[in-house]
Amino acid sequence: MGRRSLILLLALLPVAAAAGGPSLAGKVSLFRRGEDGSRERAQDASEVLVYVTGFEAPAPGGLAPRMEQRDKAFIPAVLPVVKGQSVEFVNMDALLHNVFSPSPAAAAPGRKMDLGKYKGPGRVVSYEFKRTGLVDLYCDIHESMRATVVVLPNPVFTFARRDGSFEFPRDLGSRQAAQALEAHLQQAGRIKVFAWAKGARAPASVELEVKPGVALPPLVMELEMQPERGTHDDKHGRPYSTHPPGYGE
Amino acid sequence: MKLRSIRSRLALVFGGLVVLVLLTAVALSRQALEQSVRARVDADVAGVQWLLARDIQGLRQLTALEVEKAFRFNSDVAGTLARLVQRRDDAALGLEDEGEGPAPVAVLRGELRELIESTEMPVLKGHALFAVVGKDRELVFTESRPGSSGEQLASTPLLELALSGQGGAAAWCREELERQPVRLRRDGGSGALLVVAVPITLPGGGVVGAVLVGTPAEQVIQGLERSTRGRVALVDAHGHAITTGDAGFREAVERVAGERQLAFSLGGASYVGDGFAPGNEVLLGGRALLLRDLAQEQGEFFAAFFGSRFLLSLGVLGVLSLGLTLAVSRRLARPLRVLESQAEAVRQGNLDVHVQPEGHDEVARLTHAFNEMVAGLKQRDHIKGLFKRYLDPRVVEQLIANPEMASPGGERRELTLLFSDLAGFTRFSERLTPEELVRLLNTYFGQATAVLGRREATLDKFIGDAIMCFWNAPLRDEAHAAKGCLAALDLLSVVDGLRGVFAEAGVTSFDCRIGVHTGAAVVGNLGSPDAQDYTAVGDSVNLASRLEGACKVYGTRTLASEAAVRAAGGAVHARELDVVRVVGRSEPVRVYELVGPGELPPPPLPGRWAEALALYREGRFAEALVLFQLSPEDGPSQLYAERCEAWLAGPPPAPGAWRVHDLTSK
Numbered sequence: 001m002g003r004r005s006l007i008l009l010l011a012l013l014p015v016a017a018a019a020g021g022p023s024l025a026g027k028v029s030l031f032r033r034g035e036d037g038s039r040e041r042a043q044d045a046s047e048v049l050v051y052v053t054g055f056e057a058p059a060p061g062g063l064a065p066r067m068e069q070r071d072k073a074f075i076p077a078v079l080p081v082v083k084g085q086s087v088e089f090v091n092m093d094a095l096l097h098n099v100f101s102p103s104p105a106a107a108a109p110g111r112k113m114d115l116g117k118y119k120g121p122g123r124v125v126s127y128e129f130k131r132t133g134l135v136d137l138y139c140d141i142h143e144s145m146r147a148t149v150v151v152l153p154n155p156v157f158t159f160a161r162r163d164g165s166f167e168f169p170r171d172l173g174s175r176q177a178a179q180a181l182e183a184h185l186q187q188a189g190r191i192k193v194f195a196w197a198k199g200a201r202a203p204a205s206v207e208l209e210v211k212p213g214v215a216l217p218p219l220v221m222e223l224e225m226q227p228e229r230g231t232h233d234d235k236h237g238r239p240y241s242t243h244p245p246g247y248g249e
Numbered sequence: 250m251k252l253r254s255i256r257s258r259l260a261l262v263f264g265g266l267v268v269l270v271l272l273t274a275v276a277l278s279r280q281a282l283e284q285s286v287r288a289r290v291d292a293d294v295a296g297v298q299w300l301l302a303r304d305i306q307g308l309r310q311l312t313a314l315e316v317e318k319a320f321r322f323n324s325d326v327a328g329t330l331a332r333l334v335q336r337r338d339d340a341a342l343g344l345e346d347e348g349e350g351p352a353p354v355a356v357l358r359g360e361l362r363e364l365i366e367s368t369e370m371p372v373l374k375g376h377a378l379f380a381v382v383g384k385d386r387e388l389v390f391t392e393s394r395p396g397s398s399g400e401q402l403a404s405t406p407l408l409e410l411a412l413s414g415q416g417g418a419a420a421w422c423r424e425e426l427e428r429q430p431v432r433l434r435r436d437g438g439s440g441a442l443l444v445v446a447v448p449i450t451l452p453g454g455g456v457v458g459a460v461l462v463g464t465p466a467e468q469v470i471q472g473l474e475r476s477t478r479g480r481v482a483l484v485d486a487h488g489h490a491i492t493t494g495d496a497g498f499r500e501a502v503e504r505v506a507g508e509r510q511l512a513f514s515l516g517g518a519s520y521v522g523d524g525f526a527p528g529n530e531v532l533l534g535g536r537a538l539l540l541r542d543l544a545q546e547q548g549e550f551f552a553a554f555f556g557s558r559f560l561l562s563l564g565v566l567g568v569l570s571l572g573l574t575l576a577v578s579r580r581l582a583r584p585l586r587v588l589e590s591q592a593e594a595v596r597q598g599n600l601d602v603h604v605q606p607e608g609h610d611e612v613a614r615l616t617h618a619f620n621e622m623v624a625g626l627k628q629r630d631h632i633k634g635l636f637k638r639y640l641d642p643r644v645v646e647q648l649i650a651n652p653e654m655a656s657p658g659g660e661r662r663e664l665t666l667l668f669s670d671l672a673g674f675t676r677f678s679e680r681l682t683p684e685e686l687v688r689l690l691n692t693y694f695g696q697a698t699a700v701l702g703r704r705e706a707t708l709d710k711f712i713g714d715a716i717m718c719f720w721n722a723p724l725r726d727e728a729h730a731a732k733g734c735l736a737a738l739d740l741l742s743v744v745d746g747l748r749g750v751f752a753e754a755g756v757t758s759f760d761c762r763i764g765v766h767t768g769a770a771v772v773g774n775l776g777s778p779d780a781q782d783y784t785a786v787g788d789s790v791n792l793a794s795r796l797e798g799a800c801k802v803y804g805t806r807t808l809a810s811e812a813a814v815r816a817a818g819g820a821v822h823a824r825e826l827d828v829v830r831v832v833g834r835s836e837p838v839r840v841y842e843l844v845g846p847g848e849l850p851p852p853p854l855p856g857r858w859a860e861a862l863a864l865y866r867e868g869r870f871a872e873a874l875v876l877f878q879l880s881p882e883d884g885p886s887q888l889y890a891e892r893c894e895a896w897l898a899g900p901p902p903a904p905g906a907w908r909v910h911d912l913t914s915k
Contacts, residue, residue: 105339150342194342194343
């Protein structure tokens with residue numbers, strides 16, 4: 001351990017220190033709307049992603065975010081990353097899988113994101129997301145596989161707790177993130193916080209004025225999930241049903 | 250004009266009937282036409298529904314095809330739109346990358362507009378409305394204002410439907426268009442549009458927007474109205490009507506659009522209609538109506554109805570009915586005319602007419618009745634001819650009513666017969682002018698027949714100044730003997746009454762003799778077929794005549810047989826005169842003089858008549874003679890006195906020979 005432990009320890013220090021600094025806390029209420037129009041409060045709000053925009057900060061170093069293809073599913077289904085980060089796509093199935101995205105945030109100029117076909121288990125393909133935005137990921141072979149990479153401008157983000165509450169900087173995963181938030185709070189004078197979950201009708205956002213020495217009020221946000229609907233086409237813009245038998249073998 | 254003939258009346262009736270039938274036909278066809286128009290509207294509505302669906306679905310499919318081509322397979326447009334949409338999503342998430350990454354929304358929007366403008370979309374761009382709308386109803390592109398976009402359109406059911414991924418079509422009336430913040434019609438028109446909305450889906454899935462294409466509703470309606478009879482109206486989800494033509498019609502349609510029975514009148518037109526809801530794919534939340542002008546349809550129908558063919562038919566019908574009328578009336582009138590001429594013949598006295606009836610109709614029955622009538626007249630004439638001497642017209646009427654009572658064959662019956670003769674009249678006849686003679690006789694006969702008529706006698710014949718009549722035929726009469734005897738007394742009164750009149754003419758000494766007898770005789774129509782008389786013949790007739798003659802012998806005015814007196818019962822008082830045996834008859838007959846009606850007390854007999862007669866019967870002539878000579882003015886007494894003297898003078902007669910007197914003269 002030795003040096004490595006020390007680094008870890010040092011890394012945790014600012015978190016602890018920052019805990020004494022300005023903090024940002026709140027709660028997101030998540031509602032689900034059924035097909036029949038009913039609106040129900042969700043028991044588990046841990047799929048809600050809370051993030052702060054308005055400034056860019058690099059991702060903390062360390063292990064690259066991973067998204068696995070396992071049992072014909074992307075895991076996790078929603079993966080927040082920081083702009084400039086590379087995501088490792090690991091095929092854990094003994095099958096051919098593909099990753100493509102029609103989303104402009106993932107595209108290189110004049111070219112859509114397409115990682116080609118590769119077979120697992122264990123094969124890893126890495127892709128760097130250079131622009132912020134939502135990136136819908138699909139597999140050209142398996143229609144049911146879908147995931148979203150949320151490319152955020154900075155590492156100040158977290159998934160809410162089960163009850164929907166969150167607290168910055170405590171919930172942030174890294175010291176750099178806490179520092180970035182603190183720095184942003186000090187210079188911006190304003191802060192914009194978003195809450196979003198995949199399938200939400202619209203994101204929730206709150207903009208606050210930040211005054212030195214004044215504690216920020218707890219944020220109260222509400223998200224409404226829509227019943228999932230719609231289909232998507234394959235990477236050629238054709239329905240999956242047009243695939244010949246053995247497509248992707 | 251007076252309608253004197255059957256023919257003209259029939260023509261009038263036929264003509265009236267034709268007119269009535271025509272009017273009824275017109276009224277019935279009016280009703281039938283209305284039902285037929287309603288039924289046809291109901292049927293044609295299906296056609297309109299099909300045509301409207303074809304128009305709108307056609308536009309929708311064309312739009313969808315071009316949207317597919319332009320927004321999905323044109324990678325530039327599709328990609329730019331996708332990027333725009335995604336960027337807008339990202340922007341909403343606060344993740345719009347202002348740096349060197351993907352272009353920001355505004356840039357993308359400009360790029361997209363240029364791309365759409367430069368892309369060939371002949372179907373979409375040719376329309377009065379062409380707009381591309383992004384998610385959240387953001388107006389991405391419109392041809393009406395190429396430079397502007399980004400406004401958010403007002404929410405409409407059609408837009409929401411399209412943005413939820415379903416296509417559809419709706420009618421946007423002027424009010425609906427004016428709700429939008431941007432003028433969407435590019436052709437400058439302000440009328441209603443039929444708008445087709447096609448969602449734009451991205452290859453990656455999800456709806457990113459919609460394309461709106463609108464075509465002037467009036468054109469579509471005109472197209473529909475060209476393909477069907479009647480007016481077509483579209484009613485949008487808010488109840489606004491879209492029609493061709495003036496606002497009055499549109500407002501009238503709006504008033505009735507929600508009603509079940511579509512019917513309204515507007516300025517002389519009377520509309521009936523039917524409606525249907527074409528559904529979200531054709532007319533979101535709206536209804537289409539087919540209205541037909543009943544008045545116009547009726548007008549057209551009757552214009553055709555009363556056209557040349559009708560007039561031709563009317564002419565043919567008129568000629569036909571006229572011909573038919575003439576034929577029928579001729580057929581009807583012919584036997585009537587025959588009847589008329591034959592009736593004229595009857596009027597002139599000819600009863601030998603007979604009209605042959607044709608068929609069995611009323612005219613035939615009338616003909617039959619006419620024949621019967623003529624036959625009845627003939628029979629009446631016949632009876633009257635036969636019984637012209639019957640005195641009492643009531644008897645004649647009874648006989649006419651019961652012709653069988655005058656059985657022409659002849660019949661044996663008990664009759665009371667009366668013969669009357671004027672005695673001493675002929676002596677004066679040479680001194681009288683014929684005119685005076687006829688006048689006096691006619692006066693007598695007039696009064697005598699009147700008296701006999703009152704006693705209901707059947708007058709048989711006049712022979713010179715003699716009268717023969719009888720009773721109990723042809724009509725039966727129980728009191729025939731009494732009536733005969735009383736009639737005899739009445740005739741005496743007539744003669745007595747006429748003495749003055751006759752004396753003026755110089756006829757001073759005249760009287761009448763009357764014989765009455767009751768007995769069996771044969772009565773019937775005797776004579777040649779052309780000249781028959783109803784008369785009585787037989788022994789009894791002869792006896793009555795002999796009795797009349799015998800009055801001279803006895804010097805009495807009347808002489809009645811015992812049978813007549815007995816049969817008369819108490820109706821008359823009679824004096825027994827004698828027992829006589831007339832010529833040609835072996836049986837002696839007891840004879841009486843009628844001396845007065847039974848209702849009066851009996852007049853006194855002359856002298857001691859009964860006593861004298863009894864003495865004479867016993868053959869005590871000398872004693873009887875004395876008694877008979879007591880009344881020399883009495884004819885019978887004188888006769889008996891002479892007989893007594895003869896018996897006394899002559900040899901004694903055979904016993905009883907004096908009791909029966911033989912009449913030697915007729």
